Amino acid sequence: MxxxxxxxxxxxxxxxxxxxxxxxxxxxxxxxxxxxxxxxxxxxxxxxxxxxxxxxxxxxxxxxxxxxxxxxxxxxxxxxxxxxxxxxxxxxxxxxxxxxxxxxxxxxxxxxxxxxxxxxxxxxxxxxxxxxxRAPDEPVIHVKDLVIDLARRRVTVGGREVHLTATEYALLRTLALHAGKVLTHKQLLQAVWGPGYEGESHLLRVNMSNLRRKVEPNPLKPQYLITEPGVGYRLREGS
Structure with missing residues (x-):
């Protein structure tokens, strides 16, 4: 199609x-x-x-x-x-x-x-x-200086490897697989934590905050992990 x-x-x-x-x-x-x-x-x-x-x-x-x-x-x-x-x-x-x-x-x-x-x-x-x-099995996703190697489960920013928790990586991976697309809080909670967690928005906020501290040059002004107020988040798309 x-x-x-x-x-x-x-x-x-x-x-x-x-x-x-x-x-x-x-x-x-x-x-x-x-x-x-x-x-x-x-x-x-x-x-x-x-x-x-x-x-x-x-x-x-x-x-x-x-x-x-x-x-x-x-x-x-x-x-x-x-x-x-x-x-x-x-x-x-x-x-x-x-x-x-x-x-x-x-x-x-x-x-x-x-x-x-x-x-x-x-x-x-x-x-x-x-x-x-983009090929659905694209193993490496580039967003400016942020590189997400899905095959190796490796994340680097400006060539420096960033160590993420399993949950932080799952959150980043989900956003990376839909780069440029807005994912709602409900969609992210279901994808990362599973069914039954749709109302646990605090889990998403805490892990997004931690993830931004590790990958964003300035977590207070994110350039990769963009907030859509009241709706959800998206990973900025681009090479």
Whole structure:
């Protein structure tokens, strides 16, 4: 899904974006902005048309509004996640933390609130496509001076090896495997500590604080482990 011959890098020249929004002016604006950046665009204005277009056009990425005339965009996310890992970026006027958490827990990769900056949207789109194009078993992940060698379970910052506890490493590894993607508190707690720990947010805060002290040049101004206030964390994507 979303990969065609010659599309291994998911480059802008070949990437196809499905824009799902019931407001025609928004769709027109995104069609022009994405087209100018080299992306192909297909459109949908409802839950049903979005699901149909996802099957028939096989896009490389979905930009999704949550307020649709025949249902909620979260339903689209859940339905797509039943059969595909295509990147989904939510673009919505809903700015409440609960809305963001619901969409991300359902399987969205990122969330932007309207009004939005075109430059930021395009940057997040590129991140999502790079993450999708990266081999799933990539053994070494680079984020500036931070290097995470998954095969050797080795972490270095600026060439200096950093010694992490098992929990700290599991937390960093989970974020690294989804670099650039926001992971909610619930998703991280389930992945690192297991089912039944969804409410133990203090465990996540303590271990994230300890992890930042070990890998961040300035833990008070993190450049690798980014907080999405009230929602979760993401590892900044980049080489």
């Amino acid at each position: 979303g990969k065609r011959p010659g599309d291994a890098s998911a480059s802008a020249a070949l990437a196809r974006v499905l824009v799902v929004d019931d407001e025609r002016p928004i769709r027109r604006f995104l069609r022009v902005a994405l087209g100018s950046a080299g992306y192909g665009v297909v459109e949908a204005d409802s839950v049903q048309s979005a699901l149909q277009q996802a099957v028939t056009t096989q896009p490389d990425l979905v930009i999704l509004d949550l307020g649709l005339p025949d249902g909620d965009g979260v339903d689209v996310i859940r339905r797509l996640r039943e059969w595909t890992e295509i990147p989904i970026i939510v673009l919505s006027v809903r700015g409440q933390e609960s809305d963001k958490i619901q969409a991300l827990d359902a399987g969205a990769d990122d969330y932007l609130t309207k009004p939005f900056g075109t430059g930021e949207l395009l940057a997040r789109l590129r991140v999502a496509l790079r993450r999708m194009a």
